[in-house]
Structure formats: structure tokens, C-alpha cells
Amino acid sequence: MTAPPRDPAARIRAALDRLAGDMPSLGVAVSGGGDSVALMRIIAEWARGRRIMVATVDHGLRPESEAEARQVGQAARALGLPHAALLWQRETEAGNLMAHARDARLRLLSAWAQRNELAAVALGHTADDQAETLMMRLARGSGIDGLAAMTEWRDAFGIRWLRPMLGVGRDELRDWLRARDIPWIEDPSNEKEEFERIRIRNAIAAMGLDIAALARAAAHIGEARDALSHYAALASQGAIIRNGALILPRRPFSDAPAEIRRRLLVAGCRWITGADYPPRRATLLHALNAMAAGSRVTLDGALIEPAGDRIRLSREPAAAMRAEPSEGPLWDNRWRITGLRPGQHVAALGLEALAQVNWRLSGLPRDEAAASPAIWQGGRLIAAPLLRPAPPLRVSPLRGATEFRRLVMAH
Template sequence: MSDNDLSPISTREARRLFAGLKSAPALVLAVSGGPDSVALMWLAARWRRSLARGPGLTVVTIDHGLRREAAREAREVKRLAAELGLPHRTLRWRGAKPKTGLPAAAREARYRLLAQAARAAGASHVLTAHTRDDQAETLLMRLLRGSGLAGLSAMAPHSERDGIVLARPLLEVPKAQLIATLKRAGIGFADDPTNRDTAFTRPRLRALLPLLAAEGGDARTLVRLAARLARANAAVELLADGAERFLRLRDRGDAPQVGLRSFEALAFAGLPEEVRLRLLLRAINALGHEGPAELGKVEALLAALDQAITTSPRAAAKGRAILKQTLAGALISLAGGRIQIAPAPARRRKGG
């Protein structure tokens, strides 16, 4: 960790972090009360005050109803927001909580509520306080799960969800620098004990980071790797776009039928494997009703298609279907020399 990682963020640096958001109509700040999100709120408020004209800021705290301290922490965020002249809302995740997969369910609920708050405030963006440390942990989590190139790109600085842009302006900033910024400003913050609860994957990986850093795998190095993988992923996406256009030209430029994706089998088989995989993923996720499709299952489907095309080229050219499979609510078939993806028939309910 360098000395810069321990120095407070200057006004000039804060302006650089938020510069791309100056023309937004309004912004929602996701603030839980922890050091990262409190620093986001304080830095955004200081940046907004430096502008003659700029977006309105609304602070939103999500109370998941999982910890008794959450209500008190939300009230403290409201107090800090008022001191900064910012409106604040607390939204609660109501209803039964799942017994398994709780972190993922809580994350899904959080983003859904934040998107609702953004629409209510007329905001185009929701700002979250993900840091360089979070990015490194995300890369490790996805690496251990065997994610593909897109997953190993980790979190993007900007992404879209429910028509709202999720912006992560602190993604290159180390957590230590945010804490130093708050200490310099004399601003307190909450300590969430679940961040150290080794019952969850992320805290366990967080505890490993010092050991990885001793071997040269510090957060800065891991984040640089994620950025390089994101760059490669963007290039492959462009190749997949070009491949879709190529396959349409093979079909004499015909526009794809609504509710159906169709590829000439032999032309499809001649494309690079990663491109073929992405074309299948796109089609299945667009037309299936049980998605998103699991990467491993799409890889298995692609292998089956490749084998069918290679070993039965004559049969593939005739009308007889030589492969038919459902995946993630999509029906994939190989017949008449074409691969077709369409919505699968709805499953029958048991006892129906």
C-alpha cells in the first residue's frame, strides 16, 4: 500500500471522480452508514457545492431488516445528510427472508429498491461506494467460481439495471483512503460486523488478501487484471456483434424473425468457439423465460451442437431434427442445416 492510499482525497480529486456525472438530471446516493458510503456522500456533497449548476442529490439507505442496529444507522445517515443539506429516504426490504442465498437475495432487493427510489427522484443514476478493495474481492470470488471472461471483468464503472445507470465512481479508490478522508473531516461512520462474518464468502476472501499481497497479488494488481480482462471482453463482444451481422448476411440480410433466432449451422460452426458461445448465450437469454443461462450448461450445449454438426453433416442438412434441447426456458434445435432458438413451451404444473 502506497502513501497515497492513506492520504485524504483532495477537492480536486473529488471533482475528477464525479466529473462524468455533472450533466445528470439527478443522482441517488446509496448510503448504508459504513465508511465507504459515508465517504461517497460527503465527497459528492462537496463536489456538488463546487458547481454553479449540477444534479440534485438524494441519499437513500436500505434497511434489510437483518440487524437491529440497521434502523439506528439509517437515522445517523439521515442526520449526516441533513448536515450536508441533502434529502434522505430509508427504504425497507419487507417480507420473508430466504434461509439460503441470503447475501444474493439482499443484494437483489437492494438494487430493486434503489432503482425505485431513483425513478421517484427523477434520477438517471444510482451511485454506489464500491472501492478498489471490493473490486479485488469480486475478482477472486468469480475466479474461484470458474467464471468466464465477462465475469472475471468484475464490476464495471457503469452498468444498467431496470432502466437506471449504476455508477461506481470510487472503484479505483482504496478503502483506506476513504477512511483517511473521513478522519480528516471528523466524520464518524458505522461498523457492520457482517463484513467480518466468516460464514460468508466475501469476508473469508477479504481475510486472505494480506497473504496474497505478500506474494505480489495486492488489490492494485488484482484490479489491474480485472481491467485487462474487461478490455479483452469488450473486444470479444465486438467480434460477436460482427459474427451476428455475418450470419444475417448469409441469410441474405433477412431480419431475424420475432421470437426466433436462426443460424446456418455450417457457417456458425466456422466461427471461433468463444464467439459461438456468446451468440448462443445472447439468443437463449433473449428468448428463454427461465434465464439467465448458466455458462457451463451453454458450454455443454455448444459441445453437443458441434459434435452433431461434425458427425452428422448430411443429416444436419436435411429436415430431420438431430438435436433438440431446452435450456433456461429456450428450445434449441438443429434441423435442416440450421440451429434454431425459440421460447420453450411452458412447463406443465404437477397435478395439472
């Protein structure tokens, strides 16, 4: 077996060839820290005619952040790369600030990448990030999915994310930068032990743990996760998709181990709702226990009904009623609507309007009919196209069998 090249840049270029070799364009997220600055420099050298763009998310959490974003912009333009500073407009301070900041960063970068028609966005995660994440999640008692290594690529928030530096350590990258007199920004928050990741980073150093060995352990757990995903995919082979609902064969589901049932339910709920994240583990376990007892249950906006030899997952009517009305073309992150006329909008049909459309003739269960998209003009019901055809109005689900299989295998 050939040993990987000692030069970290060579390993990153090889990963870029593998992950993005056929992409005509690529975005790079650059904070100004050593990892992302090295990534930007290496991608600039690797680009070979590809369209490369750089973005920095300014979370506004430190007084220096605006100036640091400008500094990144200057470095990017010196390499001939266009740069955008994306400002996070915080609406609330409640909850986990770091989690809110992470989600905001991904959403801002995704919107920027889609506006600029970029094929993917490269992130500067390293082997050190793998090791730190593993230890953080061990401390929280995470399951296989939480402990598994970050993957080299994933699709989320409407864009593909690439991590070409997972095989490289943080110290290697800084040595590479120093050898070329390339400056980077040291974030003072990296010294603050009130942040969990910094406490874990310091603990790893204090115990003398091997970063590469921890990253390998996360990779091994990732292989176990992939095997479980394959088992779940086999258990879901008899799934039926009909009118925006998902129907699972009950026997393979019930006979599968608890972890496989959990994976199928997570995939099913995310398929129904379009959520970026799975339901919380405690609510998920409650739902599984209720299903084992033959009860129907709601979970994160999905309605789950075991009946006979099937398990039916559909949109919870109350969640559909809470969805914002839309003038098209998309509604409830579930449906695409065409044929709307001026002044018309889409909202849930609702239980009170069922009698107006004689829903029983549609063949849909009552709750599915109530959660279905209806066309309204002011407060007047115009049509319920899923229950009864109403040309030129047309509704079609955003997700089909391919998306469900992808969610079953999702990392």
C-alpha cells in the first residue's frame, strides 16, 4: 500500500481531484484562521481554470470580525479570487449561541453559493476537528451517527459541502503556511475555555492523545454507521410512496433491531417534513415505544400510524396548518404548485373545509386530506387539487423514492 504524501498540500489536492475534479466552479468558506487560509491558497493553485469564489461569514460576535473579513477579502483578491462578506443578522440570543452561529453560517454560505451557481462549497475541517468532535460527542453519550467521522462530502441546506482537508492535521497546515510566510488570523476565542471545543482541545493536548489515532477511530465508527445504513436500506425496500405519504411494510420494520427502526423512522420523518436535522432522540424513542404498542403518534410534524401490515407516515394536519401560506411555486417544504392565478395562494385544506370537497371520494385518509395543499382566494376555497383534479392547477410532491433512499443512507 502506498503511503500518503508527506506534503499536506499534495494530500489536499488529491482530495480535491477526487471530490471536485469534474466541477466547473467551487466556493471556499474562509474565516481567516490558519486552516481556511491554507485551503484557499491550495485551491487557488489547484483551480486550473475553474471558477473559484471565496466567502467569509461575519457573525458579529467580536469587534474585530468586520476588519478580519476585510483582511480575508484582500488576501482573496490578491490571488485573483472574488470575495464576499456575509453578515449574520441575529434575531435572538436564546439557546445555544454556537449552534445558532453554525446553522447561520451554513445557511448564509448556501444562499451565497446558490446565487452564484457554485457547484459546492469547500470547508476547512481537519483531522483535529475530527478528533475533537469525537471526544465532544463521547462526552455527550452520542450514538453511532454522532461518533462517526465527518464525511468528505455531504448534501445539506440545498448545497454540497466538501471537506478536502480531513486527512491533514492543524499543525501540518500551520507549518506549511509558515514555510511560505503566509499570515493568518488567530481567533482569541480559541483560548476561551467556556467553549466546549476549546476545553476538549486542551484536554486532548494535556493527555497527549494522538490526533491521527482519534481521527482513525472516528473513521472506523463511520464504517459501522455505513453498514447500519445499508441494513436500513434493505429493510425499507418495500416502501410505497403515494400522494405525499410514505408507507412502510410493518413486518420488516418490526423485526429489525432497534437501531434500524430508529434510522427508518428518522429518514421517514425527514422525508415527510423536509427537515435538515433528525428529531431529538428522546422524542424519537417515545414514538418507537408508542408504535410498538400499536398507537399512532406525531413526531416533529409527521403523523405515524401503524395499521395492519403497514406503517403510514404523512404530514400532521396541525403542522400543515401552521405552514406559511404561499403564492407559489413551493409550499410547506413539500409541494410544488403550478397554475395559480393572481390573488390566489396555497395553504392547508384543514379539517373545517373537508366537507366542502367531499374528501371521502378522494381515497385519502381524513388527516392526509386535511394536511393537503388547497388553493384559496382570500378566505374562499378554490380547489383541493390533490383530492380532485382542477386544471390548470397542479400540485406535485417535492420528494420521491430517490430522496427517501438517500435519507435512509444519509450521514
